[in-house]
Amino acid sequence: MDYQVFLVFLGIVGGGIIAASPTALGVVNDESVLHIAGIFPIGGKGGWQGGQACEPAAMLALEDVNKRSDLLPGFTLRLHWNDSECEPGLGASVMYNLLYNKPQKLMLLAGCSTVCTTVAEAAKMWNLVVLCYGASSPALSDRNRFPTLFRTHPSATVHNPTRIKLMEKYGWSRVAILQQAEEVFISTVEDLEARCKRSGIEIITRQSFLSDPTDAVRNLRRQDARVIVGLFYVVAARRVLCEVFKQKLYGKSHVWFFIGWYEDNWFVENLDQEGIKCTAEEMKMAAEGHLTTEALMWNQNEQQTISGMTTNDFRERLNKALKKRYEIDEERYPEGYQEAPLAYDAVWAVALAFNKTMEKLNRQGKRSLKDFTYTDKETADDIYSAINSTQFLGVSGYVAFSSQGDRIALTQIEQAVDGKYVLLGYYDTQSDNLTWFNRERWSGGKVPQDRTIVRRVLRTVSLGLFVSMCTISLVGILWAAALILFNFLHRHRRVIQLSQPACNTLMLVGVVLCLGSVFPLGLDGRFVEGEAYPTVCTARSWLLCTGFSLAYGAMFSKVWRVHRLTTKAKADPKADEGWKLYVMVGGFLFVDVALLLSWQLTDPPERGIEVFPLEDPLNTEDDIKIRPELEHCESQHSTVWLGILYGYKGLVLIFGLFLAYETRSIKVKAINDSRLVGMSIYNVVVLCLITAPVTMVIASQQDAGYAFVALSIIFCCFLSMALIFVPKVIEVMRHPGEKERGSDGAQSDGGMTREEEERYRSLLAENDELQKLISAKEEKIRLLKQRLEEKEAAEGGGNRGKQRHGGRRRQVDSPAEGEDFGCLSLRRNVY
Numbered sequence: 001m002d003y004q005v006f007l008v009f010l011g012i013v014g015g016g017i018i019a020a021s022p023t024a025l026g027v028v029n030d031e032s033v034l035h036i037a038g039i040f041p042i043g044g045k046g047g048w049q050g051g052q053a054c055e056p057a058a059m060l061a062l063e064d065v066n067k068r069s070d071l072l073p074g075f076t077l078r079l080h081w082n083d084s085e086c087e088p089g090l091g092a093s094v095m096y097n098l099l100y101n102k103p104q105k106l107m108l109l110a111g112c113s114t115v116c117t118t119v120a121e122a123a124k125m126w127n128l129v130v131l132c133y134g135a136s137s138p139a140l141s142d143r144n145r146f147p148t149l150f151r152t153h154p155s156a157t158v159h160n161p162t163r164i165k166l167m168e169k170y171g172w173s174r175v176a177i178l179q180q181a182e183e184v185f186i187s188t189v190e191d192l193e194a195r196c197k198r199s200g201i202e203i204i205t206r207q208s209f210l211s212d213p214t215d216a217v218r219n220l221r222r223q224d225a226r227v228i229v230g231l232f233y234v235v236a237a238r239r240v241l242c243e244v245f246k247q248k249l250y251g252k253s254h255v256w257f258f259i260g261w262y263e264d265n266w267f268v269e270n271l272d273q274e275g276i277k278c279t280a281e282e283m284k285m286a287a288e289g290h291l292t293t294e295a296l297m298w299n300q301n302e303q304q305t306i307s308g309m310t311t312n313d314f315r316e317r318l319n320k321a322l323k324k325r326y327e328i329d330e331e332r333y334p335e336g337y338q339e340a341p342l343a344y345d346a347v348w349a350v351a352l353a354f355n356k357t358m359e360k361l362n363r364q365g366k367r368s369l370k371d372f373t374y375t376d377k378e379t380a381d382d383i384y385s386a387i388n389s390t391q392f393l394g395v396s397g398y399v400a401f402s403s404q405g406d407r408i409a410l411t412q413i414e415q416a417v418d419g420k421y422v423l424l425g426y427y428d429t430q431s432d433n434l435t436w437f438n439r440e441r442w443s444g445g446k447v448p449q450d451r452t453i454v455r456r457v458l459r460t461v462s463l464g465l466f467v468s469m470c471t472i473s474l475v476g477i478l479w480a481a482a483l484i485l486f487n488f489l490h491r492h493r494r495v496i497q498l499s500q501p502a503c504n505t506l507m508l509v510g511v512v513l514c515l516g517s518v519f520p521l522g523l524d525g526r527f528v529e530g531e532a533y534p535t536v537c538t539a540r541s542w543l544l545c546t547g548f549s550l551a552y553g554a555m556f557s558k559v560w561r562v563h564r565l566t567t568k569a570k571a572d573p574k575a576d577e578g579w580k581l582y583v584m585v586g587g588f589l590f591v592d593v594a595l596l597l598s599w600q601l602t603d604p605p606e607r608g609i610e611v612f613p614l615e616d617p618l619n620t621e622d623d624i625k626i627r628p629e630l631e632h633c634e635s636q637h638s639t640v641w642l643g644i645l646y647g648y649k650g651l652v653l654i655f656g657l658f659l660a661y662e663t664r665s666i667k668v669k670a671i672n673d674s675r676l677v678g679m680s681i682y683n684v685v686v687l688c689l690i691t692a693p694v695t696m697v698i699a700s701q702q703d704a705g706y707a708f709v710a711l712s713i714i715f716c717c718f719l720s721m722a723l724i725f726v727p728k729v730i731e732v733m734r735h736p737g738e739k740e741r742g743s744d745g746a747q748s749d750g751g752m753t754r755e756e757e758e759r760y761r762s763l764l765a766e767n768d769e770l771q772k773l774i775s776a777k778e779e780k781i782r783l784l785k786q787r788l789e790e791k792e793a794a795e796g797g798g799n800r801g802k803q804r805h806g807g808r809r810r811q812v813d814s815p816a817e818g819e820d821f822g823c824l825s826l827r828r829n830v831y
Contacts, residue, residue, distance in 0.1 A: 031370060033076050036350060037098040038109040039119065041134075044085030046235045047182075048112050050134045050261075050336025054343035055081065056321040058109065058133075060314075061347030064307045071355055075370075079347070080105070084115045091115030092122065099126060099374070106372055107350055107383065111336075111343070113137035113184035120149040127380035129353075129387060133346040134339045136261075136295075137184030138191055141404040148380070150387055150405040152342040152349065152396065154295035156188040156231075160195050162293045162411040162427045163229060163257055165434055167201055172255075172450040176225035177206045178216055178240065180232035188231055211236070217243040225249070227450045229257040234266050234335070235274060241267055242278035245286035252444030253623045260294020260414060261338050264421055269332075284419050289443050296410040296426065297338050299397045306348060306392045314344065314395040342407075345394035353387035360386070417441050453624040454614065458525040458631065461706045466522040469710040473518040476717055480511045483725050486732075495731045500558060503581050504724070507554035511717045513547025518710045524631050524702070530607055537605035537633035544713075545592045548649070551720065552684055553588040555677045556652065557581040559659040562674040566663065591648065599641045608634030610700060630702055646692060657685045676727065680720040687712050 038058065040051025058079060066076050080098055084091035091110070095118075099105060108123055110116045111134030120130045120140065129148045132140070136156035140146055167175065177192065179185040189206065196203055205223045207216035213232075217240065220228060228249070230240060237258065244250055263269070267287040268280040276283075299311045309317070318340055319328065326334045336343075358369050360382055372379045391400045400408050410428050414421040425436040442448060484505055491501045520539040528536055561581060599605075612628040635641065660678035691712040698704045 032074060033078050033103070034072065034354060034369065035078050035080060035103045035105050036107045036109060037095070037105040038079045038081030039084045039091055039094050039098075039111065039115060040081050041086035041112040041115065042083045044083075044087060047086030047114065047233050048134065048261075048335070049086060050111055050339050051083065052326070052334035053318070053322060053336035053340045054111055054133055056325070057318055057340035057344040058347050060317055060321060061307075061344045064309075065347060065351040071351055072358070075354075075358075077347075077351055077354070079109070081109075084110075084112060086112040086115060088114045088118040092118050095119050095122065099128075104372065104374075106354065106369065107131060109133060109343075109346055109350070111135060111339075113140070114182060116140060116149070116151070117146075117183060120146040124148050126374040127377050128374070129380065129383050131346050131350060131387070133343040134336065135184075136188075138187040139183055141406055143404055146405070148384060150349075150401050152346045152399060152407050153297075153339060154407045154409045154411075156184060157191045158295050158406075158409065158411055158429060159259070159293040160188070160192045161429045162413060163192065164195050164199050164201070165427055165432075166257075166291065166293075166413065167227070168199065169434070169436075170447050172227045173200065174202045174204055174450040175227045175229060176204050176220055176223060178213070178220060178228055178230045178232075179206070179208045180236050181208050181210050182233070185231040192229065209236075211239075213240045214243050217247050217249065221247045221249055224452055226253060226448060226452070227255050227257075231259065234262045235270075237262060238267065238269075238271065238274060238276050238283070241283055241286045242276050245278055245282045250286045250288065252442065252446070253448055255448045256290040258290050258292050260292035260412070261297075262292075263333055263335060263337060265332055268419075287416050288418075289441070290416050291424075292414045292416075292421065293411050294338070294414075295407070296412050297341050297396050299341070299393070299395055300426075303393070305395050307344075307395070309395065311341075311395050314341065341394065341396035345392075345396045345399050348392065348394060349387060349390050349399060352390050352392060353383055356386035356390070357382045415440055449623055452614075454627045455617075455624055457626050457628055459612075459628050459702050460524045460526040461522045462703050463526070465703055465707055469518055469522060469707070469714070472714055473515040473710070476515045476714060476721075477512050480508045480515070480717070480721060483721060484508045486725070486729065490728075490732055493732060495728050499724075499728065500581060503554040503558060503585070506582070506585055507551045507720070507724070510547045510550025510552070510554065511721060513543050514551060514713050515547075515717055517543035517547060518713055521709060522706055533607035533631060534605055534633075537607075538600065540633065541599075541605070542596055545596060545645070546589060549588040549592045550585065551717070552652070552656065552681075553585040554581075555681055555684075555720070555724075556588075556656045556659070557584040558674060558677045559656065559663055559681060560584065562663045563659045588652070595641075595645060595648070599635070603635045603637050603641065605633045605635045605638070608632040612700075630700060632699070649688075653685045653688055656681050676723045680723045683719050683723075684716050687716050 038055075040055040040058075041047065041049050042051040042055065043049070058081075062077055062079055065071060080103075082094040082098065084094050091112070091114075095108065095110075098108075105128070108119060108128050108130045110119045110130060110132050113135040114137075116130070116132040116135035117137060117139060120132070123130045124147055127148075129150065130146075132149065132151035132153060134153050135151055136153055138155050138157045140149055140151065141155055141157075167173070175196065177189055179189050186208075193203055193206075204225060205219065207219050209216045213236065230237070232240060244256070250256075267283045270276075271278070271280060271283065278286075298315075299305065302310050302312065304310060305314075307314075322328055322334060322337075328334070354369060357379070361367065361369060361379075367379075369379065388401055388405075391398070393399070397409060402408055408430070410426050412426050413424045415424055416422075422439050422441075423437065424439055425434060427434050487496060487501050487504050487508070490496045496504075517540055520536050520543065523536045525533075558581070608631070610630040610632055612630070614625040614627055617624055617626050660681040663674055664678055691709060695705055695709055698708065
């Protein structure tokens with residue numbers, strides 16, 4: 001069979017078409033030819049199809065190697081290759097076809113990490129050394145798993161120290177990772193996570209996807225990711241970038257790290273073919289400003305390499321070769337163009353290793369390298385040692401291999417600016433040296449932040465509201481002080497003396513304390529440091545509770561005494577001494593002090609912070625959010641303590657309301673303002689019952705809560721002082737010459753005299769006696785009616801009996817009616 005036809009047949013079996021260099025076509029048993037196998041990803045739909053540019057570069061290298069008379073003397077190097085499409089299954093099939101069909105292959109070249117993983121893991125069974133020109137998977141550094149693997153492409157982990165260096169340079173300590181579910185990226189991310197942990201960089205989320213990145217990108221937005229490391233092949237990268245545009249994860253607030261071995265125009269290529277639902281302009285907008293890191297794949301110095309060419313010479317030759325197959329210009333190159341120098345230097349590394357091995361075999365008098373078989377482990381070890389020690393200056397830079405078979409190389413950093421990549425600098429991992437050109441350009445003119453800056457803003461009571469409430473309270477305090485002075489100066493006036501002036505003073509002191517609580521109720525972080533806030537909490541509770549007990553307790557004691565005097569008919573008014581009122585107020589105060597002291601000592605109040613959802617700031621374009629906070633007085637068991645306090649105060653309020661209702665129409669000489677006090681109690685109870693639950697509901701609204709509580713206190717205090725003291729002031733002003741009592745013995749404010757009170761009590765007693773008499777008479781009438789009915793029933797009845805019965809009934813009822821009329825008239829006189 002013709003050799004060319006045989007190659008085509010093998011290519012079809014392997015899933016592609018085998019090709020070779022022009023000099024490779026000849027007689028199979030040519031003893032002067034050293035054969036190597038090659039696997040290039042070219043025609044696939046996904047993954048890295050870098051063979052498009054790497055295969056022509058390898059052919060150029062073969063041409064240059066075979067021209068060197070001092071290299072492989074007497075032999076020619078030939079390459080047999082096929083397309084793997086970056087599919088590991090197809091790559092394995094290609095490898096088996098290349099190895100199991102003559103001629104014998106001495107080494108295997110491969111590209112694409114997934115294919116290299118499969119090929120390198122299997123090649124050890126044939127004692128074949130594998131040299132990968134385009135595989136960056138960190139997993140390939142495992143010598144136990146891949147004992148015969150070398151690669152001119154640096155490991156993907158070489159990017160991670162560079163990424164960490166850039167994060168430290170810009171102060172980014174919070175990053176997210178988006179990866180394609182491929183082994184090369186999974187192992188790279190694992191290495192990146194370990195390095196981030198050592199550097200104190202937080203990875204907020206790690207998202208992965210197989211083919212559709214939509215959900216993963218949305219999750220990045222939910223996590224508020226700002227600095228994002230993306231690891232995926234170029235086809236997936238275009239889908240990711242389109243979704244980035246849709247989710248608005250680009251611009252001045254975001255920065256992306258992409259892989260640097262994509263082609264320069266990757267984000268606008270093949271959009272229609274791949275079904276990308278974004279326009280080229282949208283893709284450019286989303287790509288603007290992103291950073292790339294890649295191993296340095298082109299020699300940066302214009303010096304002659306081992307082939308005698310400079311980097312520019314190689315670039316010109318490669319472009320000429322590519323133009324024969326692809327339509328290219330200065331901005332559009334086939335995939336793998338950046339890695340083409342790696343494929344070129346890989347062929348040179350093979351040739352140099354073969355040359356060393358041949359020299360060693362000649363010195364040892366062993367067989368020729370041409371006699372190598374897949375069971376010849378000794379020769380395979382010689383080839384391994386030769387390539388492991390190979391070092392030279394190639395078009396990709398200085399070529400050398402580590403103990404893991406990895407390429408040692410610098411990394412370069414680029415940024416997409418106006419749709420083109422700008423070189424920012426280089427990083428040498430070995431020496432930890434960053435060379436920086438200061439060419440970066442950020443949207444908005446500033447470096448993006450790694451997170452939304454959250455500014456904690458303490459919500460405070462409006463200064464105008466606080467000042468106004470305090471001003472009104474101060475007026476009330478001054479008024480109360482004036483009334484205390486008035487009460488003292490006119491304590492011997494009848495209108496003051498018969499209203500229990502001491503209780504009035506206690507009430508006014510309570511009013512002063514309640515109005516004074518308006519000041520600490522409005523104190524917050526604007527005026528008080530956090531350490532002093534518990535003192536403010538204590539002042540609030542003590543002033544309000546003790547003030548309430550004094551003010552309300554004084555009014556409560558008055559209505560209680562009125563109720564006591566009017567419900568006990570035989571009680572002696574002189575027996576209810578005034579001191580009992582003070583004892584009652586003191587009892588209320590004692591309970592308050594006991595509760596507050598227990599609370600203060602066992603569970604002291606502390607400064608609590610209520611945190612609200614984030615808000616957008618006003619009049620700023622900075623990437624910040626506002627987190628409102630509100631101070632509260634809290635303790636570990638504040639709910640229990642408040643429940644006890646509210647329960648106790650609530651019972652007192654309800655009982656006071658009951659007493660006020662019972663005594664609403666009664667006047668007692670000893671307390672001449674009882675009705676006014678009752679009206680004050682009504683107002684206090686109603687406002688307290690409204691204020692307590694409402695303030696719990698609006699506790700998160702500092703202005704509304706403070707205004708409601710302050711106005712309730714002010715209204716209660718002002719109304720109580722007005723109801724109780726304004727009539728007294730008016731009465732004193734009407735009779736300025738009266739010193740103690742009026743000459744006519746009557747109360748000036750319309751209250752009852754002592755004589756009237758005694759007469760009232762006697763009439764009550766007489767009324768009770770008359771009620772008993774009426775009841776006896778009515779019982780007697782009932783019995784008489786019963787007897788008459790029995791008698792009439794016995795006699796058979798008749799008109800005469802009825803008339804006689806009616807006459808008797810009138811005679812009997814007349815006295816009762818007279819008595820009842822007297823009682824009713826007596827009641828009218830009394831009431």
